[in-house]
Amino acid sequence: MKSKFIDAVKQSVKSLFYPQKIDETKISKHAIEIIKVLKKNNYEAYIVGGAIRDILMNKNPKDFDIATDATPEQIKLLFRRSRIIGRRFKLVHVMDGRGIIEVSTFRAKPHNKEVMRNGVTKDNEYGTLKEDAERRDFTCNSIYYNPLTKVLIDLYGGVKDIRAKKLAMIGDPKKRFDEDSVRILRAIRFSAKLNLTIDKNILEAIESKKSQLQSIPYSRLFDEIMKLFLTGHALQSFDLFKRFNLSKYYFPSFESKNPKAQSFLLKGLSDTDDRVRANKSVNPGFLLAVFLWSDVKKLWEERNKTSINTTVALHDAIDLVLAKQSKVFPIQKRVGVTMSEIWRLQPRFSKLHPKRIYRLLGHPRFRAAYDFMLLRDHHEEIEFGLGKWWTNFIVADEHTKSILVKNIKLK
Template identity: 40%
Template structure:
């Protein structure tokens, strides 16, 4: 625990944060808490992002008011959480999260213990700002903007790390990762998002403790996976997760398939999917989680389907069975909501149907609710060596064609029609011959 002399106060003239950058509703919360006699600070990622000149996604407030006191001040407040209560102050669609300072110190350390998986557990208690800072994860996330005098309060050297582009854990890295192994994923996400380097002590501990993530509830890891891969930095995140041995805990079947890749495939498909996702986000377009997850697990599905076909299953059933097995295994690592897994299965199951170009089948496939995603996935496969590019181009032209042109495109070719006609004539002349024209 540092002394008051170790705390650094950066006055308004020593930092770049302006109140014009801060949400009006966040300012209302800060000023009302102050007016009611409490301390009030912006804290965490919003302060970090404001210092970088970025627009924060959320504004979080820390105060010495307890949850019940906060609720009395704000009629538009709702308390959430059991183990550690938080106040959500609602302003239409915007929610300002207000947290009471968390406790720590010797009394807190006496109640620490390891669970059977080796995770460090501790109880949540309220405390002071001096204690609260040591419960946060990274130094750059432990900067407090004081509404009273517009200064930035720094207990951990976060401002220096911020200027150096360094992501450093507060306290001993192994201890902090054991407290919450998800911090390893957060370290990667922040490093990629901010363009920061991981501190060497942090880097050293992650590969050694990566397996602790397997003890985290799979539903929580699914939420973290969405943050990792749907934030516009999916490709860099993927490479960094693999580098530190974290990706294999989240997607073990995918990691196994990457280990036996041939000629850059299937990794090439994954990279293309990740690049496309990042590009869409950069262009302000939406990205669906199920499409990216379908790309992650496509190769494991193919491997399983091939095994099923070797055992005599027809292709369509083989892929259905494979999809079920792969998903049932995956949810043990990262829980996939039912609507996500069903959408993934539809995309996979539609892939063999792109081979049918004659008759009414193309039109039926075109009208399928999941056609567009399945087609985009087929194009992705064609671009990375996993499907016929000519077939993908045919489907592109088919979608753009008029109804009359579509009917022409799906008619049997003249050569094929002529062949069928000849076989019918031969059969009438010689019914004892078989379908190939050979004597029986």
């Protein structure tokens, strides 16, 4: 894209082109170097989307995306450590050490619509910066910045909306949701993550279009829903999830009126947010185990009355809950296995016999199951002192461990 095109765009769309004070200490040096290389080879290139949005909101961006008029093949020729990826739309990952910068070619709306099996319209069609900006979903994600010229390009008032703390959509929300219903969940996620008020036009469109989410393949929905709860704003997402009555589609257990069940769920969400803020790993299997625990616990208590022992009762309860959940919103098999193991290990924390203690300690899911047990301990679901004993045992050296095992006596 040459300077003549920029001038034409200025005149035709009355866009906002102006120098903008950006805290460049928050911009990836790797991203700047990529833009320098593209510019040196006579290509236009801009940092776009979430990174610029976050900087304007005084946040520290984690990911940097670059948009350019160079094609994926042209980009790859310029960077030795790069690879072309993507089926829906080809883009390039440019690597530097362990970091990856995503570089994409300006996109345009496809002239011939081709819907893939996952329900998404294939749009592997290149365009201009103006067309690229138009096809992005929210105004706050359609801001372009060139760190070399210090010029910011904002065609749809994203800066103004960020300052007003408003989440607004480019174009008619109903039409944009028809193009891709997953944008409904993205609207909820960005509102929760960025503390932005959802524009009333989007609110109306969500209410009228949310049933379309049921036609989206579960695999794609699962990933998007997990982003709601595993990226540091789980509590806010939970509130919005219930506000838009999405629980009935995915997790009916959210609607439980049991105060203890609600408290357990909210504590699990809060702990997950704390882990994200502390840059600790988060596990979707653990969080889903929290989501469905009230159902498992209720059935476990019922089965305990007729089963030969509590472990068998728990296993029956788990199988029934997972079977029921699969009819509402199936959970990926690998995640379901993690959930099941976390639950099945719970009775073993009460069996404080030397061999069983060390066997449990060596289990691959021990840490997740231990964290889950502490959550239960916080809600007085297990024997008093059990959580403290295990915590002391885990941090102890081998000599102290042996003493703790020999002197097992819960208070």
